[in-house]
Amino acid sequence: MAIQTPASTKGSCPFSGAAPANAGQGGCPVSDPEAMARAFDAFEGPYQLDPAEALRWSRDQLPVFYSPKLGYWVVTRYDDIKAVFRDNILFSPRNVLEKITPATPEAMEILKSYDYAMNRTMVNEDEPAHMERRRALLDHFLPENLEQQQDMVRRLTRAKMDEFIDAGRVDLVEAMLYEVPLLVALHFLGVPEDEIATLKTFSVAHSVNTWGKPSDEKQIEVAHDVGRFWQYAGEVIEKMRAQPEGTGWMHHTIRMNEKIPEVVTDSYVHSMMMAIIVAAHETTSLASANMFKTLLSHRGAWDDICADPSLIPNAVEECLRYAGSIVAWRRQATAPTELNGVALPEGAKLLIVQASGNQDERHFEDGDTFDIYRDNAVDHLTFGYGAHQCMGKNIGRMEMRIFLEEMTRRLPHLRLAEQEFTYMPNTSFRGPDALWVEWDPALNPERESPEVKDVTRHFPVGAPSRQTIARKARVVEVRQEAEGILGLTLEDAHGRPLPKWSAGAHVELCVGDFDRKYSLCGAPDTGTYQVAILREEQGRGGSRHIHETIRAGDEIKLRGPSNLFRLDEGASHYVLVAGGIGITPILAMADRLKALGKPYELHYAGRSKRTMAFLDRVAADHGAALTLYADDEGRFMDLPGLVEALPEGGQIYSCGPQGLLTALEDLTADAPEGTYHFEHFSTANSGLDPEKEQAFEAELTDSGMVLQVPADTTLLDAILAAGIDVACDCREGLCGSCEVAVTEGEIDHRDMVLTRAERSANRRMMSCVSRAKNGGRIKLSL
Known part of the structure; x- marks a missing residue:
C-alpha cells in the first residue's frame, strides 16, 4: 500500500475530506482535541500526508496525548521532545526497534526458522552498555575522520549524473538518490558492494517490519525477507572476519569484538551489521529525495542556491528541519513521571514526533514556512538529541551537500515533473518512492563551458557556519524616529515577503564590516521589517556606520528573525518596562497583548521626549496603558512600586540600560520563577585574553x-x-x-x-x- 499526496499540503487543512464529525467549523481548525486524540491514526490519513501539519492541533492544544489506536503517548512540541531525548535513563530507547505492529504467530515462526535474533544495537540499548560501546566505536564518525570521504562521495555522484545528464527526464531516486547513499554506506562500513538490488529489498522489508503496518499476508512475505537479511548479515560478518586488515567501520567493530568482547559482543556485531546497513543509507536517501522535492517546490530558494552555493550547508539543515526523513522515534518510561503536565505511568510507550517539533513556532519563528536563511535551522531534531544523537549525521549532511552542489551547478534549470507522490506507510520514516524531474539538456551549462563539470566546492564536515547565512534585503525607507534614532523599513531584495515573526524577535543587519542585532517593532505579517537604531557615539562603530551611510534603495544583508526574548502569553497580567531604545521589543509585545485582549501596562522612560522613539504611535495605540517618564521633566519610574503592585501570576518584561535591568532583577529576586524577563542589547564582553585565562x-x-x-x-x-x-x-x-x-x-x-x-x-x-x-x-x- 502507498500513500499518495500532492506536491504540497501546506496552507490547507490536513483534515479536508477526512475530518471527524466533532472537528471545528469547516473541519479545521480542530475544536475538540480529546476527540482528535482518540481519532489519531499514525498509518492513515493526515499523519501520512503531512505529519507536522496533521499534529498542529496537538502542538497548540494537547502537546502530549494518548493514542488508543496506536497504544502510545504522542509528544509533539519541540521542548518536550528535546526533554525526552535528553533523559535516556527515565525515557529508555529500549523500544526503538520493537515492531510497532505485533507479529503474527506465522511470521514469528518464519523468523525463527532463519535463527533471527535481532537484539540490541546502538539505537535501542540502555546505559551503561550504550555509552561504553559508543565510545569504543565513535572515532570513524568524527568530523576530521570523515573529511577523507568527500572525494569518494563526489566521485560517485558525478558518475551517476554523467549517466543521465543528457536524458532530460529521470526518476532521481532510482537514478542516484538510492544507490549513491547505499554505495557510500557500504564503502564506509567496508561491506561488499555486489548485491545492491538484494540489499534494497532487505532494507524495505526491515523498515516495514519495524515501523510499518503490514497485513497478515504481507507479514509472511516480509518475515522471509527479514530472515534472509539476517542470514546475509551473518555471512558478510564471516567474510569480513577473514580479512583482519580490512578497512571500514564494520571491520573496526569486528576488531573491537575481538579486543573487548564483553563490550562489543557477538550478538551486537550481528545486530549492528543488519541495522546499520539500513540506517546508514535509507535515511540519507529519503532525506535527499525530500530535499530536492522541497527545493524544487520553492523555486526562489533553488535559484538563490544556484546563484550563491555558500547557502548550501544551511539549506540542507532547513530541508532536514522542514522535511526530514526521520518523522518520529520512540521511547519508554522506566518510572512514573510527568511531561508538560501530563502524568505518564511506568512503562508508557512514547512516539516522539520530531517532524512536529521541527515546525513548532515556540522554537522556530514562522516554523511552518520553508526558509533557507533560517539561522537556527541547525536546531532541528531530525538527528535526535543527546546521548543517542545519530552518529552518522555528518555523513548524511556531507552527502546531501554534495548532491545539492553538483545538481545546482550542472542542472540549475532542473524542475519537478508533474506527478503524484507515493510514500511507504509507516510511523517513522518519510520520503517519496519516486521523484521525477525534467530539464532541457540543450541548456546544460557544461555544453557551453565544459569546465563547469569539474568545479569543486568544499564544505567542512559538521554543522554549518552561521556567517554564511544571510538574505539580501533592500532599504525601503530611512527616517528619523527621534533625536539620534534612525528608523529603517526593509524588504526582501527579490520582492518576496520576509518571514513572519513574533513579539520580542530581532534580526541581525550586515552592513559593511558590521553585524549588529536590532529588535523588530513593526507589524509581524506585512512582509517587511521595521527597526530603530540608536546612534551610540561610544559604541563599537556599527550604529554610527549605519547612521552615516544607509540610504533608501541600498541593498544590505540580514539574518533572522530569531526570538530569544519570547512573550509568555499565558500570564494573568503584564508590566512592560522600556528604557530608551529598549522600547523596540517592548512595543511589539504591547501590540501583541492588545491584539490578544490581555491586561497590560506600559512604562516607557527616556532622557527626554525628543530622544524617545515612537511616542506618537505609542500614545495612539497604547494610550490607556501608557505611562511616560522623561528625566528632563523630573518624572522617574517607581520601580519598587511597580513590582509591589504586580498581581499574582503577573509577569514583568523589560529592555533597556543595564541599571534598569539590574534594579528590576534585585526587586524581583524573591518573586516566583518566571516573573521577570529581560533582554540586553549590549555587552562589555571583549573576548578571550589567553594571558588571563586558564585551561x-x-x-x-x-x-x-x-x-x-x-x-x-x-x-x-x-x-x-x-x-x-x-x-x-x-x-x-x-x-x-x-x-x-x-x-x-x-x-x-x-x-x-x-x-x-x-x-x-x-x-x-x-x-x-x-x-x-x-x-x-x-x-x-x-
Missing part, C-alpha cells in the same frame, strides 16, 4: 567525551570541534542560544542572559563566553 576540562556525560579547553579557546568551539552540535548566535553571551546544561562543577558566568538566581543554581551556562571557575573540571549534559 580546563569539560566532560560531556551524554556523549562520553572529555574535552580539553585551552586558554585561547572557548568552550563552544571545543564542543563544536568534537562534532557535537550546539546552536550559537551572538558569541557574546547576549542571546542564550548556546546554553548547555551543567551537572557538576563551578562556573565562571560571563553572560548577560541568566538571572542571579540561575547563576547561583549553577545548572546552566552559556558556552560561548562562560568557563570553568579557576580552571576546574565541569560536567555537561551533552
